[in-house]
Amino acid sequence: MSLIKVIGNKAMAALAVIFTLFSSTAVFAQEAAAIAKPVDMEPVYRSTIFYVLLFLLACLFIAIVGKALKVYELTRETQGKSEGINWDLINAVLFVIFLIVGLYGVYFEYTVHGKMILPEAASEHGKKIDQMFEITLILTTIVFIATHIVMFVFTYIYRYNKARKAYYYPHNNMIERIWTIVPALVLTVLVLMGFLTWRSIFHKVEDPNNKPLSVEVTSSQFQWDIRYPGKDGIVGKKNYKLVTSTNNLGIDFNDRDSQDDLVADEIVLPVNKAVRFTLTSKDVIHSFYMPQFRVQLNTVPGMPTQFEFTPTITTDEMKAKTGDPNFHYVLLCSKICGTNHFNMQKVVRIVSEKEYEEWLTNQKPYLTDDLRKAFNLPVTAPAKPADSTATASVKPSAENQLALKK
Structure with a gap:
């Protein structure tokens, strides 16, 4: 079979495929038109199989092309003719097109998705982290754009x-010296900046006159248990061996600091006041994550x-800044810790x-009467009735006194 016939067969095959697709589409369109109620194709477009078949097509x-x-x-080669298509030029042009599309993609990501990277920082150290992130992003973006322009333009100019x-x-x-020394210096500056920022977050010098508020958070599948200190300002000790149905966190109430601790359903913090979270877990590794506070x-x-x-x-200030009356800060778990992780x-x-x-005065103490009995602590005295004073002022009669003696 000659090459001309092969070409004809390939073209016929392609035409047959296209004709089959169009004829099938026409048949489906006629069937849909025959039905009074229009066919809802939305579920088809949303299915995975539809896009898989579209990709295969x-x-x-x-x-075929x-x-x-x-x-x-x-x-053309068998006929002794010159090369019909200059693939070197086509590849070079494709490289330039890819460069232009890629640079537009960078612009699109910065202008559209760039606003979605991080919300506004709502903590002191969060501003430092954002500054470090922005400097790193600017430097890497400059290097990314410059190197890609050089590579793709070089490929076009020096094509075969x-x-x-x-x-x-x-x-x-x-x-060799330039592209070794310059990146080394830039990376050294970035690493030092990150190291100093990390130390400023995790190695704070404690001020005895302005101690941070202590809050304990215990994670478990799939909840957070919050414990605030009482009037002493100290969160008491706990021991996993003391965990029971009534003592869910295993608090050691033989420690006096634990006896006035409070339990809360939400985390409430005063603004511009340092807070120190002590984090523990009852079962698996979780991740204490509050994005707005970094x-x-x-x-x-x-x-x-x-x-x-x-x-x-x-x-309230963040609600006004975001224009969202339903805004609230949230604590999340960023580890995939199980089925209800979300x-x-x-x-x-x-x-x-x-x-x-x-708010703190309305929180309930963790230590209940059941726990007092379990730890041999004095049970809270029951409240006196409202008319106790009037009752006490009335003296019992002689018969009542005799009955009480009996």
Whole structure:
């Protein structure tokens, strides 16, 4: 069979595929038109199979075109004709097109998705992290754009040309020094900046006159348990061996610091006041994550960890800034810790000092009467009835006194 017949067969095959697709589409369109109620194709477009078949169809089309072009090249070669398609020029042009599309993609990501990277920082150290992130992103973006422009333009300018011979240029000490020393200096600055920022977050000098508020958070599948200190300002000890149905966190109430601790359903913090979270876990590794405060630290079973930060924007202020009346800070778990990981959340409210004190007075103590009995502590005396004074002022009669003696 000659190459011309092969070309004809390939073309006929392609035409047959296209004709089959169009005829099938026409038949489906006629059937849909015959039905009074229009067919809802939305579920089809959303299905995975639809896009898989669409991808395979595109691959088939590209393969047919590629085979046809290959046959065209072989035909010209057997006929002794010059090369019909300058693939070197096509590849070079494609590189330039890819460069332009890629640079537009960078612009699109910065202008559209760039606003979605991080919300506004609502803590003191969060501003430092954002500054470090922005400097790193700017430097890497400049290097990314410059290197890609050089590479793709170089590929276009120095594409293959039979009339041109490549210049042999194996080595240049100056260029070697530049692209070794400059990146080393830039990376050293970035690493030092990150190290100093990390130390400023995790190695704080404690001021005895302004001690941070202590809050304990215990993670478990799939919830957060919050414990606040009482009037002593100290969160008491706990021991996993003391965990029972009534003592869910295993609090050691033989420690006096534990006896006035409070339990809360949400995290409420005063603005511009340092807070130190002590993090523990009852079962698996979770991750204590509050994105607006740039706080993320693992909670590890058997190993308490701590994170200290200062919130700077109240919840009401952030609602006004975002224009979202339903906005609220949230505590999340950023570890895939199980099936209900997505639902492991806790509301965080940043309020004024006065609001915080009012909220704290309404929180319930962790130590209940059942726990007092379990730890042999005195049970809380029951409240006296309202008319106890009037009852006590009335003296019992002689018969009642005799009955009481009996």
